[in-house]
Amino acid sequence: RTGTGPLDLLDVASLLSDEERQIQETVARFVADRVRPHVAGWFEEGTFPRELAQELGKLGLLGMHLEGYGCAGTSAVAYGLACLELEAGDSGLRSFVSVQGSLAMFSIWKYGSEEQKQEWLPRMAAGEAIGCFGLTEPDFGSDPANMLTRAVRDGDDWILTGTKMWITNGSIADVATVWAQTSEGIRGFLVPRGTPGFTSRTIKQKLSLRASITGELILDEVRLPDSARLPEARGLGAPLGCLSEARFGIVFGSTGAARDSLQAALDYAGTRIQFGRPIAAFQLTQEKLANMAVDLNTSLLLALHLGRLKDAGTLKPHQISVGKLNNVRTALSIARECRTILGGSGITLEYSPLRHANNLESVLTYEGTSEIHTLVIGQTLTGHAAFR
Ligand code: TGC
Numbered sequence: 194r195t196g197t198g199p200l201d202l203l204d205v206a207s208l209l210s211d212e213e214r215q216i217q218e219t220v221a222r223f224v225a226d227r228v229r230p231h232v233a234g235w236f237e238e239g240t241f242p243r244e245l246a247q248e249l250g251k252l253g254l255l256g257m258h259l260e261g262y263g264c265a266g267t268s269a270v271a272y273g274l275a276c277l278e279l280e281a282g283d284s285g286l287r288s289f290v291s292v293q294g295s296l297a298m299f300s301i302w303k304y305g306s307e308e309q310k311q312e313w314l315p316r317m318a319a320g321e322a323i324g325c326f327g328l329t330e331p332d333f334g335s336d337p338a339n340m341l342t343r344a345v346r347d348g349d350d351w352i353l354t355g356t357k358m359w360i361t362n363g364s365i366a367d368v369a370t371v372w373a374q375t376s377e378g379i380r381g382f383l384v385p386r387g388t389p390g391f392t393s394r395t396i397k398q399k400l401s402l403r404a405s406i407t408g409e410l411i412l413d414e415v416r417l418p419d420s421a422r423l424p425e426a427r428g429l430g431a432p433l434g435c436l437s438e439a440r441f442g443i444v445f446g447s448t449g450a451a452r453d454s455l456q457a458a459l460d461y462a463g464t465r466i467q468f469g470r471p472i473a474a475f476q477l478t479q480e481k482l483a484n485m486a487v488d489l490n491t492s493l494l495l496a497l498h499l500g501r502l503k504d505a506g507t508l509k510p511h512q513i514s515v516g517k518l519n520n521v522r523t524a525l526s527i528a529r530e531c532r533t534i535l536g537g538s539g540i541t542l543e544y545s546p547l548r549h550a551n552n553l554e555s556v557l558t559y560e561g562t563s564e565i566h567t568l569v570i571g572q573t574l575t576g577h578a579a580f581r
């Protein structure tokens with residue numbers, strides 16, 4: 194846990210409320226019982242068991258920081274701690290929860306009509322309906338402003354045409370939030386599975402986030418009524434507002450993958466004997482462990498600080514970029530270093546660090562690449578946007 198054992202050098206746990214600790218404990222227990230025993234198998238098979246959705250729903254983890262419509266309405270910090278424990282299990286599990294709650298549900302909660310909220314949110318909170326969020330396209334990832342997907346008016350209806358790429362839950366979703374250009378700028382649409390012209394395919398042969406379904410969405414002249422449009426979503430700021438929610442979860446989540454890797458390396462170093470001593474007794478191993486523990490604790494403090502800002506309603510997008518950039522690259526570096534401590538044993542799925550490291554390669558890229566977050570911070574510092 195964040196707050197137990199030798200890894201909590203700074204007693205970060207003492208900064209949490211009883212309720213926050215309780216939520217964290219509950220999620221950690223769920224991960225220990227329902228995820229840890231199976232996750233290596235899911236990763237190897239490249240699957241995400243759909244039945245987990247309803248279990249996550251029962252625990253109140255889907256859209257947990259949203260108010261009403263069957264959502265738990267917890268604090269941002271509690272949501273972050275849940276992400277941390279889920280990602281200590283696997284980034285794929287946290288991805289599922291991020292996309293469902295912070296992207297698909299949040300887009301409806303924030304920009305949807307009352308009818309859309311009533312139709313989708315309670316079922317999505319329960320894990321009975323799965324959502325996805327289609328922003329990225331084959332030719333436009335970091336630069337979504339130039340997306341090619343178009344929605345054109347036809348009487349009272351809209352006709353959507355385009356392709357969305359790398360969409361988490363894309364091929365298992367019951368409803369997709371799809372972002373498209375219109376003559377009035379970017380707008381969001383809810384596209385239910387089974388709508389004529391809407392198909393998806395699962396992307397195979399991934400080396401990262403294997404315990405997560407990633408898909409491609411194909412929209413071939415999909416006809417939708419105007420009631421499928423998210424009425425309050427106007428311009429690129431709408432999808433970027435959803436991204437701020439999910440990026441926040443990653444600031445916490447990535448520290449979970451780092452903590453789990455470090456715990457595995459620490460345990461292994463204490464029992465692996467070479468040259469007649471546990472490898473934990475060698476100074477070079479201790480230097481690695483100490484540096485990683487310092488970095489982990491720093492990441493946790495940063496996450497908690499941003500969480501407190503979010504709960505106070507003052508968190509700014511560039512501050513989320515600081516957290517996402519720092520905590521994901523730190524977690525990736527920790528996971529890789531932990532793998533070295535495990536030696537040859539570290540290359541199999543028996544131990545978690547290389548699985549986490551492989552997953553974190555995706556986390557470094559999605560929700561804004563490390564380069565994009567660097568440029569967001571650069572723009573804040575200098576006033577110059579260096580994206581284009
Ligand atoms: P720019 O002109 O800067 O901004 C357009 C409008 O958006 C507003 N804005 C934001 N609003 C809320 N939150 C943010 N973080 C925002 N950033 C910008 C901005 O104020 C403006 O509003 P307005 O009213 O003036 O129009 O836009 P730009 O085209 O120059 O792009 C800026 C840039 C590069 C930072 C942006 O395009 C970007 O973030 N690109 C990265 C794309 C990205 O992150 N894609 C992620 C796809 S979803 C995903 O990866 C899910 S993985 C989930 C999982 O499995 O866990």
Ligand code: FAD
Nearest residue numbers: 326327328329334335359360361555558559560562564580
């Ligand atoms: P590109 O934008 O082509 O970038 C390639 C390289 O160029 C990167 O290193 C990038 O940083 C760099 N680069 C680009 N522009 C600049 C610049 N101006 N300055 C300097 N360097 C630059 N998207 C969704 O919409 N929904 C999802 O659910 C979703 N899930 C995902 C799940 C996985 C497993 C993955 C891998 C991706 C997912 N994505 C999703 C897509 C993800 O958001 C994009 O991959 C990401 O935004 C980067 O886009 P790209 O892959 O097209 O790379």
